[in-house]
Amino acid sequence: MDGSSSNNSIEDCVFSNNTSTTAGGAIYLFKPGYLTIVRCTFYNNNALDGSAIYYEETDLLKTLTLNSISFDQNVAWENGAALFIDGSSKTIIEYCNFTNNSILQNDQNLGSVLFLNNPGNISITFSNFENNEGILGACIYYSETSNTF
Amino acid sequence: MKAFSERAFITQKQVILFKNLKLKILDDNAFMNLTKNSFKNNSALLGGGVIYFKNKLLAESPYETNIFTENTAYFANDFFTFPVRLQVTDNQSFYSWINKSTYSLSVTPAITETSLYFSVVDYYGQTIKSMNGRFFLFIYFIKSILAILLWNLNPFISLMYKIV
Numbered sequence: 466m467d468g469s470s471s472n473n474s475i476e477d478c479v480f481s482n483n484t485s486t487t488a489g490g491a492i493y494l495f496k497p498g499y500l501t502i503v504r505c506t507f508y509n510n511n512a513l514d515g516s517a518i519y520y521e522e523t524d525l526l527k528t529l530t531l532n533s534i535s536f537d538q539n540v541a542w543e544n545g546a547a548l549f550i551d552g553s554s555k556t557i558i559e560y561c562n563f564t565n566n567s568i569l570q571n572d573q574n575l576g577s578v579l580f581l582n583n584p585g586n587i588s589i590t591f592s593n594f595e596n597n598e599g600i601l602g603a604c605i606y607y608s609e610t611s612n613t614f
Numbered sequence: 615m616k617a618f619s620e621r622a623f624i625t626q627k628q629v630i631l632f633k634n635l636k637l638k639i640l641d642d643n644a645f646m647n648l649t650k651n652s653f654k655n656n657s658a659l660l661g662g663g664v665i666y667f668k669n670k671l672l673a674e675s676p677y678e679t680n681i682f683t684e685n686t687a688y689f690a691n692d693f694f695t696f697p698v699r700l701q702v703t704d705n706q707s708f709y710s711w712i713n714k715s716t717y718s719l720s721v722t723p724a725i726t727e728t729s730l731y732f733s734v735v736d737y738y739g740q741t742i743k744s745m746n747g748r749f750f751l752f753i754y755f756i757k758s759i760l761a762i763l764l765w766n767l768n769p770f771i772s773l774m775y776k777i778v
Contacts, residue, residue: 588649589646589649590649591650591651592652603656607670
């Protein structure tokens with residue numbers, strides 16, 4: 466999905482039993498602009514990274530909003546069982562449920578349900594994380610590479 | 615990382631407080647807000663039963679408003695690993711960076727120059743990595759408003775540190 470100048474929305478959808486051998490088992494977002502995903506369910510999706518959603522956006526002014534989303538039983542082979550965020554835009558996660566998501570466990574994985582790689586401002590509010598399994602950070606893996614000398 | 619001295623008006627001859635020396639972390643404008651979430655029965659094979667920070671600088675602590683219940687990890691903290699923070703050391707004493715954008719340094723009038731050394735430390739103050747070189751801080755004592763105005767016309771001390 467590429468909509469760098471658009472205001473996009475995905476509403477009232479169910480994404481289940483999808484598989485990607487690379488990134489984004491259900492949705493791969495590449496610079497989607499302003500995107501809002503509301504009242505959707507991501508169930509039993511699989512991918513290498515970002516089993517439900519892989520999101521890449523470097524524009525600080527762009528915003529991804531996830532509202533009232535259910536992420537259940539998604540599995541990543543490496544990172545981001547539910548969501549992989551790569552970039553520095555703004556992300557708002559509110560009223561979401563992350564349940565029973567997991568990472569395949571081996572020595573190469575970092576894991577976590579939410580994998581945040583150099584994210585911009587991120588807000589997670591009124592959300593529930595329950596029975597998730599990861600390698601480093603069962604729920605959230607937050608990585609920055611800029612603050613070492 | 616960009617280190618620079620902020621304008622500071624020093625008018626007293628006693629022990630003074632030098633404020634507003636700022637250290638700006640380039641590309642670290644990210645703010646993470648966690649508020650009113652529930653984390654229950656999550657487990658990490660290694661560290662961070664809920665959140666694992668890698669190289670995240672210490673920021674505000676929004677964790678008080680979240681609920682953590684029976685999360686587990688093999689090492690580190692069951693709830694979250696602590697972000698790292700910047701530490702600065704000068705010629706006279708030891709300082710830690712509490713607020714990542716503001717730093718206070720106490721000096722005496724006799725001192726006109728000092729050096730600051732920066733390093734990234736973990737939550738317990740153990741050094742993760744030190745920055746090569748040092749940041750020279752020149753301290754001016756200004757006695758009048760005119761001097762302050764003249765001083766304002768001069769460029770203030772600026773040094774750039776590129777971090778990778």
